[in-house]
Amino acid sequence: xxxxxxxxxxxxxxxxxxxxxxxxxxxxxxxxxxxxxxxxxxxxxxxxxxxxxxxxxxxxxxxxxxxxxxxxxxxxxxxxxxxxxxxxxxxxxxxxxxxxxxxxxxxxxxxxxxxxxxxxxxxxxxxxxxxxxxxxxxxxxxxxxxxxxxxxxxxxxxxxxxxxxxxxxxxxxxxxxxxxxxxxxxxxxxxxxxxxxxxxxxxxxxxxxxxxxxxxxxxxxxxxxxxxxxxxxxx
Numbered sequence: 001x002x003x004x005x006x007x008x009x010x011x012x013x014x015x016x017x018x019x020x021x022x023x024x025x026x027x028x029x030x031x032x033x034x035x036x037x038x039x040x041x042x043x044x045x046x047x048x049x050x051x052x053x054x055x056x057x058x059x060x061x062x063x064x065x066x067x068x069x070x071x072x073x074x075x076x077x078x079x080x081x082x083x084x085x086x087x088x089x090x091x092x093x094x095x096x097x098x099x100x101x102x103x104x105x106x107x108x109x110x111x112x113x114x115x116x117x118x119x120x121x122x123x124x125x126x127x128x129x130x131x132x133x134x135x136x137x138x139x140x141x142x143x144x145x146x147x148x149x150x151x152x153x154x155x156x157x158x159x160x161x162x163x164x165x166x167x168x169x170x171x172x173x174x175x176x177x178x179x180x181x182x183x184x185x186x187x188x189x190x191x192x193x194x195x196x197x198x199x200x201x202x203x204x205x206x207x208x209x210x211x212x213x214x215x216x217x218x219x220x221x222x223x224x225x226x227x228x229x230x231x232x233x234x235x
Contacts, residue, residue, distance in 0.1 A: 006023040013030055057104055071084075118147070141188065144188045187202075
């Protein structure tokens with residue numbers, strides 16, 4: 001048995017040069033034997049490229065459309081109408097909106113995904129209100145909350161990717177946006193339930209969030225602390 005004089009890898013009798021580093025084999029007691037079985041093929045098999053993400057979209061669409069169609073057909077056959085099947089099909093449609101466009105999109109995926117997800121969520125919530133207990137909660141409660149969350153997410157994306165640099169400052173911006181989400185959620189819920197806004201619990205929860213955001217900004221100004229955090233967290 002021979003070993004490479006350069007890298008030490010074990011060599012077969014059919015190897016003229018080291019397959020790892022390319023150094024010529026030199027072993028008088030085990031000369032090169034071209035008839036010996038080779039440990040590696042002479043030709044490298046080239047793998048065909050895997051199908052792109054676009055090929056995954058029809059598969060996902062079929063997987064979601066088939067159970068939705070079955071639910072609708074069963075509902076029509078046994079109840080002579082549509083009820084629960086619309087909610088089931090709507091849930092699958094919402095799942096399609098959340099997954100398939102993100103597979104196909106190549107540019108502005110986050111912003112476009114937020115817009116599509118918000119529209120799909122509002123559409124499904126409208127179906128829930130339409131086919132369960134009619135009321136006014138969709139307009140007065142669901143729409144403001146979904147739009148508030150979507151606007152805050154879009155704002156965070158734009159700030160973090162285009163305006164704010166530095167991990168600590170970006171984290172502080174995310175924490176500050178959570179304060180707006182808490183206050184806005186309580187304001188919308190109070191307006192829907194009581195017809196007036198009386199902020200209470202959101203201010204209590206926002207106080208430690210505000211302290212955390214200020215601490216992150218303060219730590220960001222300390223260069224030594226930032227260097228230690230990068231080393232410890234591998235940032």
